[in-house]
Amino acid sequence: MREFYAMRRSLLSGFTVSGFTVSGFSLLASVALLAAACGSDSSPAEPATTTAAPTPSTSGSVVTEEELVDTIDLVLDQDPSCELIGHECLLPFPSDALTVEDPTSATGRRVALPEALMPESATGIAVDPARQNRADGFSPGSAALVLIPGVDPAASALPPITDIARSLDSDSASVIVDVTTGERWPHWAELDANATDPDRQGLFLRPAVNYPDGHRIVVGLRNLVDESGAAIEPTETFRAYRDRLGTEIEEVEARRPAMERVFAELEAAGVARDDLVLAWEFTVISTESLTGPLVHMRDDAFAMLGDAAPAFTVDSVSRDDGDTYTRIEGTYEVPLYLTDDGSTGNGLNLVTDPDLPDVNGVWNAVYRCMIHDNTTADEPGGGVLYGHGLLGSRSQVTSAGPRLLAEHHNHVICGTDLIGMAEEDVGNAIAVLGELSSFHTLSDRLLQGHLNTLFLGRLMRHDDGFVAHEAFRDADGNALLDTDQLAYYGISQGGIMGPVSTAVSTDWDRGVFGVPGINYSTLLNRSVDFDRYQLILDPAYPDKLDQAQLLLIVQMLWDRGEGNGYVNHYTDPLEGLAEKSGLIHGALGDFQVANVAMDVMARSMGASVVWPAVGEGRSSDVEPFWGIPRIESYPFEGSATVMWDSGQPVPPIENVPPRDGTDPHEDPRRHLDAVEQIDAFIRTGTVIDVCGGEPCISPPRNG
Numbered sequence: 001m002r003e004f005y006a007m008r009r010s011l012l013s014g015f016t017v018s019g020f021t022v023s024g025f026s027l028l029a030s031v032a033l034l035a036a037a038c039g040s041d042s043s044p045a046e047p048a049t050t051t052a053a054p055t056p057s058t059s060g061s062v063v064t065e066e067e068l069v070d071t072i073d074l075v076l077d078q079d080p081s082c083e084l085i086g087h088e089c090l091l092p093f094p095s096d097a098l099t100v101e102d103p104t105s106a107t108g109r110r111v112a113l114p115e116a117l118m119p120e121s122a123t124g125i126a127v128d129p130a131r132q133n134r135a136d137g138f139s140p141g142s143a144a145l146v147l148i149p150g151v152d153p154a155a156s157a158l159p160p161i162t163d164i165a166r167s168l169d170s171d172s173a174s175v176i177v178d179v180t181t182g183e184r185w186p187h188w189a190e191l192d193a194n195a196t197d198p199d200r201q202g203l204f205l206r207p208a209v210n211y212p213d214g215h216r217i218v219v220g221l222r223n224l225v226d227e228s229g230a231a232i233e234p235t236e237t238f239r240a241y242r243d244r245l246g247t248e249i250e251e252v253e254a255r256r257p258a259m260e261r262v263f264a265e266l267e268a269a270g271v272a273r274d275d276l277v278l279a280w281e282f283t284v285i286s287t288e289s290l291t292g293p294l295v296h297m298r299d300d301a302f303a304m305l306g307d308a309a310p311a312f313t314v315d316s317v318s319r320d321d322g323d324t325y326t327r328i329e330g331t332y333e334v335p336l337y338l339t340d341d342g343s344t345g346n347g348l349n350l351v352t353d354p355d356l357p358d359v360n361g362v363w364n365a366v367y368r369c370m371i372h373d374n375t376t377a378d379e380p381g382g383g384v385l386y387g388h389g390l391l392g393s394r395s396q397v398t399s400a401g402p403r404l405l406a407e408h409h410n411h412v413i414c415g416t417d418l419i420g421m422a423e424e425d426v427g428n429a430i431a432v433l434g435e436l437s438s439f440h441t442l443s444d445r446l447l448q449g450h451l452n453t454l455f456l457g458r459l460m461r462h463d464d465g466f467v468a469h470e471a472f473r474d475a476d477g478n479a480l481l482d483t484d485q486l487a488y489y490g491i492s493q494g495g496i497m498g499p500v501s502t503a504v505s506t507d508w509d510r511g512v513f514g515v516p517g518i519n520y521s522t523l524l525n526r527s528v529d530f531d532r533y534q535l536i537l538d539p540a541y542p543d544k545l546d547q548a549q550l551l552l553i554v555q556m557l558w559d560r561g562e563g564n565g566y567v568n569h570y571t572d573p574l575e576g577l578a579e580k581s582g583l584i585h586g587a588l589g590d591f592q593v594a595n596v597a598m599d600v601m602a603r604s605m606g607a608s609v610v611w612p613a614v615g616e617g618r619s620s621d622v623e624p625f626w627g628i629p630r631i632e633s634y635p636f637e638g639s640a641t642v643m644w645d646s647g648q649p650v651p652p653i654e655n656v657p658p659r660d661g662t663d664p665h666e667d668p669r670r671h672l673d674a675v676e677q678i679d680a681f682i683r684t685g686t687v688i689d690v691c692g693g694e695p696c697i698s699p700p701r702n703g
Contacts, residue, residue, distance in 0.1 A: 377478030382485030387494025401669030420446030446561035517597025519564035
């Protein structure tokens with residue numbers, strides 16, 4: 001699995017600053033010396049505050065009034081608590097200008113989105129950022145969003161989605177540096193294709209691999225032009241910093257030392273100060289702040305459980321005419337960490353600690369299990385936890401994908417409703433899109449859903465769990481469930497969310513993630529599934545730039561229960577856990593979960609790619625699967641990604657959904673070669689070649 005990181009270091013080594021190694025030693029040493037020369041005790045591991053003074057100028061000396069070359073009669077047209085260097089109050093986003101110093105946090109910072117200046121709904125209600133403001137940094141997968149009216153990405157030579165490697169070229173118009181390590185960071189730039197007003201068309205810089213938790217990131221945009229080739233000019237506030245023009249505005253001058261540090265770090269990365277149109281810094285949320293609530297719930301709940309199995313009931317054992325499997329359904333008890341009775345619309349029960357929830361009774365979770373007729377006492381089925389699709393339910397345990405796995409490879413498959421994003425939450429999801437201040441009720445409840453999945457896993461592993469009940473035994477009392485085996489298998493939403501449960505689990509270490517991707521702020525505009533929900537969002541927040549900002553803002557809450565917040569912890573596991581591994585199956589041209597989001601997931605997870613991944617002409621990319629190591633021999637041990645091609649058109653390169661042809665979203669799960677590969681991975685953790693050394697082809701479902 002570490003091959004990905006070795007390859008990434010190799011790829012990046014040629015693009016870091018001359019004289020600075022990929023390890024970042026020289027850069028970190030220089031920053032440390034500069035900070036020491038200024039009397040600061042901050043370090044890249046604990047980022048200095050944006051208002052700390054003094055900080056170095058590009059020459060390494062303290063910025064003094066004498067070093068200012070002139071003054072500027074600057075008049076702010078925004079509230080001083082805004083991000084003042086952009087054209088919009090909260091842009092560029094994310095930015096450390098929207099944080100405050102907090103020595104009690106792991107990063108030394110705390111998000112401070114200005115409540116009074118948040119985007120408003122059509123009814124005039126500003127989005128409440130209180131939950132976001134508990135974080136000590138921003139999303140590890142967040143796009144950098146800016147507003148630069150008139151910019152032409154192609155004419156400016158910004159790196160496109162089709163050629164991510166260009167973002168590491170020495171002359172790239174956009175430069176992102178992880179200054180904690182010294183690495184240039186791969187990314188792509190894209191204008192929001194959904195914008196209706198060209199003067200308010202956001203520009204995204206999306207990371208091609210998630211940023212490491214807790215790191216400090218610097219972004220620079222240079223030499224931008226419009227479609228005629230005319231230079232894009234910076235805002236007056238940014239020009240005051242770039243050109244060392246003094247102002248009489250206290251808030252502007254307080255930030256000058258931090259901006260000097262940004263200029264110094266970008267200049268060390270080969271970016272001339274005078275070429276910059278915009279530059280800023282932001283801090284990525286720490287692992288403690290990001291995963292803390294769910295890890296706390298897991299540890300607290302399992303401590304109460306002790307060595308016992310969760311209490312459960314078997315309410316029905318049934319089969320329909322023509323079925324070749326038995327359905328078992330019932331309930332099981334899980335400690336509840338939500339308010340009131342935990343039903344849809346309730347959030348975390350934060351009583352004694354604003355970040356860590358308290359137990360509030362018991363939740364009776366529901367489950368469905370499937371045992372195929374081929375499963376016998378001589379060959380009991382290994383346990384598989386199934387993750388359902390978008391806003392679905394446990395009923396999908398007996399759908400085509402898992403049913404084929406059970407039928408052909410003898411697995412006992414169980415699933416529960418992932419509450420928060422289950423069928424019963426549809427009404428709340430609609431309500432949330434109409435009033436995004438309540439988004440935490442979705443993301444909070446999702447954490448309880450993951451805890452429910454963990455408890456279901458324990459029921460499948462424990463000798464006093466399911467296997468102790470007659471429903472999971474044959475007529476002679478012999479076990480049909482092998483408690484020594486357990487893995488996760490989820491499709492679509494289940495593939496997006498499965499990395500969370502797997503990353504934090506103490507009962508299983510492998511997951512199969514069908515047609516997945518990260519993160520939702522990237523996915524939604526690229527999914528036909530969002531069409532119906534866009535009908536709710538548009539009238540509530542009609543401005544497309546507001547929507548772009550708000551999706552990034554709510555992603556900060558989503559991260560705590562979405563794969564985006566946990567894929568970094570497969571090769572770098574959470575404390576006390578073994579290294580995790582995942583098998584990713586994609587569908588080329590997927591209408592519902594964008595292929596590009598699957599690629600980001602693979603890179604962030606440290607996955608390799610089955611090669612050749614696609615046939616000639618079946619990708620828009622200059623180098624398909626750039627930055628993902630290729631699997632050249634089998635069996636392969638570790639995380640892997642496989643693209644299944646059923647002949648649909650190559651997806652568009654803009655942030656819009658594919659719509660031509662027939663959606664291939666369900667094709668891979670129904671193909672027996674794919675099912676065979678899934679079985680091998682679940683049982684052994686190895687990837688086998690089921691495509692004969694050629695690109696993997698799956699017959700179209702409706703072909």
